[in-house]
Amino acid sequence: MQFEINDLGRRADNSVFGPKLDGWEATVKFDSGEILRLSQLDGEAPRWAVDAAFGANGHPHWVNGFGNRTGKFRAAADPLRDALNARRDEIAARA
Structure with a gap:
């Protein structure tokens, strides 16, 4: 599994269905283009x-809003989760 983490950062959002959502958001691009x-x-x-998955042609496979549970x-x-957590920890340590 080859991928690149393009964006990773903190995000806060208000939810229509409940309390404010605070957390991390990331965009990951795979070598396949997905x-x-x-x-x-x-x-x-x-x-x-x-939260969302897009094919190599940009076609959405599914799309949910940030933090939709x-x-x-x-x-x-697991490999993606581990890479995201490591990058998140690096960013948090610099803040």
């Missing part, structure tokens, strides 16, 4: 949820 948008809300570590939770694969 793109995932992921989030890890505060208290969910070490898991990351896949009302639908099916799709967890990131």
Whole structure:
């Protein structure tokens, strides 16, 4: 699994369905051209949820909003999860 973490940072958002959502958001691009948008809300570590998946042609496979946990939770694969957590820790240490 070859991928590049393009964006990873903190995000806070208001939710229509409940309390304010605070956590991390990331965009990951795979060598195949597929793109995932992921989030890890505060208290969910070490898991990351896949909020949206896009094919190499940009076609959306599914799209949920940031931090949406009302639908099916799709967890990131272990190698991706580990890389995201390591990058998150690096960013948090610099803050």
